[in-house]
Amino acid sequence: MRIFDPHIHMTSRTTDDYEAMRDAGVRALVEPAFWLGQPRTNVGSFVDYFDSLLGWERFRAAQFGIAHHCALALNPKEANDPRCAEVLDVLPRYLAKDGVVAVGEVGYDSMTPEEDDAFARQLELALRYDLPVLVHTPHRDKQEGTKRTLDVVRESGLAPHRVLVDHLNETTVAMVADAGCWMGFSVYPDTKMDEARMVALLAEYGTERMLVNSAADWGRSDPLKTRKTGLAMLDAGFAESEVDSVLWRNPVEFYGQSGRLALEPVAAGAVDVATGSSVLRGER
Amino acid sequence: MTFHLGYGTNGFANHRLDDALAVIADLGYTAVALTLDHHHLDPFADDVVKQTERVAARLQELGLRVVVETGARYLLDPCRKHHPTLVSEGQAVRVDFLVRAKQIALDLGADCVSFWSGVGSADAWDHLKSGVAAVLESGPSVPIGLEPEPGMVVERLDQALRLRTELGNPDLLRITLDVGHCVAVEPQDAAACIRQAGELLVNVQLDDMLPDVHEHLEFGEGQLDLPATLAALTGIGYTGVAAVELPRHSHAAPDVAARALRALRAAEWLADAERAVRADPGVIDTLFPAAGRAVGAGQDAARVRLLTAFADVSDDPVDGFTRLYRYGTSAERRGVLRGLAEMGDRAPAAGIALVEDALRSNETGLVAAALGPFATRHLGRHAWRHGVLKCLFMGIPLAVVDGLDRHSDAELLRMVAAFADERRAAGRPVPADALALLGKAS
Numbered sequence: 001m002r003i004f005d006p007h008i009h010m011t012s013r014t015t016d017d018y019e020a021m022r023d024a025g026v027r028a029l030v031e032p033a034f035w036l037g038q039p040r041t042n043v044g045s046f047v048d049y050f051d052s053l054l055g056w057e058r059f060r061a062a063q064f065g066i067a068h069h070c071a072l073a074l075n076p077k078e079a080n081d082p083r084c085a086e087v088l089d090v091l092p093r094y095l096a097k098d099g100v101v102a103v104g105e106v107g108y109d110s111m112t113p114e115e116d117d118a119f120a121r122q123l124e125l126a127l128r129y130d131l132p133v134l135v136h137t138p139h140r141d142k143q144e145g146t147k148r149t150l151d152v153v154r155e156s157g158l159a160p161h162r163v164l165v166d167h168l169n170e171t172t173v174a175m176v177a178d179a180g181c182w183m184g185f186s187v188y189p190d191t192k193m194d195e196a197r198m199v200a201l202l203a204e205y206g207t208e209r210m211l212v213n214s215a216a217d218w219g220r221s222d223p224l225k226t227r228k229t230g231l232a233m234l235d236a237g238f239a240e241s242e243v244d245s246v247l248w249r250n251p252v253e254f255y256g257q258s259g260r261l262a263l264e265p266v267a268a269g270a271v272d273v274a275t276g277s278s279v280l281r282g283e284r
Numbered sequence: 285m286t287f288h289l290g291y292g293t294n295g296f297a298n299h300r301l302d303d304a305l306a307v308i309a310d311l312g313y314t315a316v317a318l319t320l321d322h323h324h325l326d327p328f329a330d331d332v333v334k335q336t337e338r339v340a341a342r343l344q345e346l347g348l349r350v351v352v353e354t355g356a357r358y359l360l361d362p363c364r365k366h367h368p369t370l371v372s373e374g375q376a377v378r379v380d381f382l383v384r385a386k387q388i389a390l391d392l393g394a395d396c397v398s399f400w401s402g403v404g405s406a407d408a409w410d411h412l413k414s415g416v417a418a419v420l421e422s423g424p425s426v427p428i429g430l431e432p433e434p435g436m437v438v439e440r441l442d443q444a445l446r447l448r449t450e451l452g453n454p455d456l457l458r459i460t461l462d463v464g465h466c467v468a469v470e471p472q473d474a475a476a477c478i479r480q481a482g483e484l485l486v487n488v489q490l491d492d493m494l495p496d497v498h499e500h501l502e503f504g505e506g507q508l509d510l511p512a513t514l515a516a517l518t519g520i521g522y523t524g525v526a527a528v529e530l531p532r533h534s535h536a537a538p539d540v541a542a543r544a545l546r547a548l549r550a551a552e553w554l555a556d557a558e559r560a561v562r563a564d565p566g567v568i569d570t571l572f573p574a575a576g577r578a579v580g581a582g583q584d585a586a587r588v589r590l591l592t593a594f595a596d597v598s599d600d601p602v603d604g605f606t607r608l609y610r611y612g613t614s615a616e617r618r619g620v621l622r623g624l625a626e627m628g629d630r631a632p633a634a635g636i637a638l639v640e641d642a643l644r645s646n647e648t649g650l651v652a653a654a655l656g657p658f659a660t661r662h663l664g665r666h667a668w669r670h671g672v673l674k675c676l677f678m679g680i681p682l683a684v685v686d687g688l689d690r691h692s693d694a695e696l697l698r699m700v701a702a703f704a705d706e707r708r709a710a711g712r713p714v715p716a717d718a719l720a721l722l723g724k725a726s
Binding site for chain 1: 569570573574576577611613614615616617645646647648649
């Protein structure tokens with residue numbers, strides 16, 4: 001089973017996770033920029049975070065044979081803090097980088113005017129930098145938030161197939177399916193979706209435009225939920241090719257719209273003299 | 285780009301002509317240099333008119349512009365390669381062939397017929413002139429491009445231009461230039477040759493080569509400055525065909541042709557990017573990041589070229605370098621660090637700050653790039669020694685360290701010896717590079 005986790009926050013995970021993910025079949029992932037649990041208080045904190053997603057975390061993932069990409073954005077929660085909102089002026093410089101395959105996570109947290117503004121501005125940036133968009137849907141008042149999200153996307157002029165709306169569930173999937181956007185589901189140990197409910201939705205809606213992620217971060221979460229969902233699909237009678245669609249081909253097709261996916265397996269072994277790229281463990 | 289990138293069918297000698305044309309077009313080339321040969325549109329075939337008509341239709345279908353090449357090896361004489369020539373006995377056979385080629389070029393809608401002089405002594409000059417005059421006088425009015433060819437009577441551009449002058453500058457006598465030949469035998473680089481040929485240029489062959497060695501190489505294997513060469517073609521407003529000339533790579537033609545086109549596109553991007561930076565240094569902010577996906581494997585060298593262009597025109601190159609590093613991905617930072625070797629001496633303090641930042645990181649690529657010639661010249665000895673030791677810790681080959689042999693000192697050797705002791709005490713192997721360094725000193 002080859003797996004592309006389209007949404008996972010590796011910054012918060014250990015090398016044990018990387019090893020387990022590689023063993024489970026994860027060969028590529030996208031790490032979207034989000035909040036860190038501890039609120040940020042200034043733009044510099046974002047800049048270091050973006051650098052990390054483009055530098056150190058990519059390097060770390062490569063050591064385990066996993067192709068690391070990222071999505072960059074000002075997240076909706078911190079869009080409400082005027083000390084952080086200015087990161088939108090720095091963001092364009094980063095959206096031009098290799099390894100950036102989407103704008104994200106954008107969307108709503110509490111549906112404030114500040115969030116409206118940051119969301120709209122970043123959809124404009126996605127158009128200008130020709131990048132797809134990863135949209136977070138809110139934890140609270142999710143149905144209303146998802147509805148409003150789709151309205152904003154429609155008004156932005158972005159084609160629906162350039163947008164992935166994430167953290168969906170039984171109550172929000174239909175409107176996203178109708179809108180023509182890609183549908184993302186986060187499978188968690190005890191919140192969001194679980195494997196059995198996910199399989200039921202796949203049986204009902206089919207595998208087209210459907211993506212499954214672990215969204216693993218600093219909270220209670222499991223980076224192997226992608227594989228566990230794949231196994232549950234097989235148990236439920238889905239064909240291997242359908243599992244491959246959901247766990248590999250769909251994320252490749254969605255993020256491939258950026259033109260910046262680099263999925264070749266990383267060469268294992270020694271350090272290349274010319275580039276110094278390595279799959280060694282750093283200090284030994 | 286004002287001209288058409290093509291590929292020479294003499295590099296597809298093991299393909300049927302139709303198949304070769306299809307592969308070349310499918311790869312994305314928009315032109316072809318068609319070498320007439322016994323198996324590729326034989327000019328001596330009974331039905332050559334009909335064949336030509338069919339090939340013309342095929343070229344049109346595939347959207348390929350065409351030039352006609354006449355360098356087939358055993359078309360005229362099955363025993364003697366390239367024989368007869370315009371400078372040998374039997375010149376009339378060669379003239380007849382070239383006139384047939386002109387008719388085929390006309391029927392194909394080709395830009396020109398390309399030809400060379402032949403191997404001979406310098407006193408064959410007048411014989412050559414009469415042969416070229418005969419080709420010009422016979423057959424249809426089609427431009428012919430004289431190609432300087434290493435080892436032949438006309439082997440350099442200035443000789444081709446002199447021959448043209450002596451013939452009275454006939455309008456239909458133009459120049460074909462193989463840019464690899466320029467590396468091999470010209471006193472100036474290919475870009476300068478292109479500018480010298482100027483509007484007389486009717487056909488261009490693209491390949492790499494080493495000085496004094498007439499061997500057609502894939503791009504990157506010789507010393508041709510491909511971006512500068514393509515920039516020169518754009519600079520003179522060349523609108524014709526520039527086709528890859530790799531006649532000894534037929535055994536792997538489709539792969540070689542694909543690689544060549546990738547190299548050409550990367551070089552084309554780089555040439556455009558350098559031009560853009562020289563016109564407006566501010567655009568380096570977006571071009572520097574994009575070099576990775578545009579150029580691929582050669583991105584470090586490409587970024588150094590962009591930095592060179594930037595440093596030439598920017599009011600404050602040091603500030604620019606620092607900013608590109610500060611906001612750069614790991615690959616971009618590597619590019620800045622490599623650029624310090626050539627440009628860091630202008631402001632050593634700023635360069636040292638970047639090197640020290642890179643050496644604080646735990647990324648092998650950054651640490652390796654930090655220890656280039658700039659660090660050798662400017663970094664404090666203590667920091668430099670720690671950089672070398674860090675390489676050993678991280679498994680980075682010491683081959684990346686500039687000037688290691690010259691700058692190793694007793695203190696570095698003491699540190700490396702202590703490192704080796706520590707490894708042994710832990711029951712771990714000592715890196716071969718560490719042993720080698722200690723071995724040289726003992």
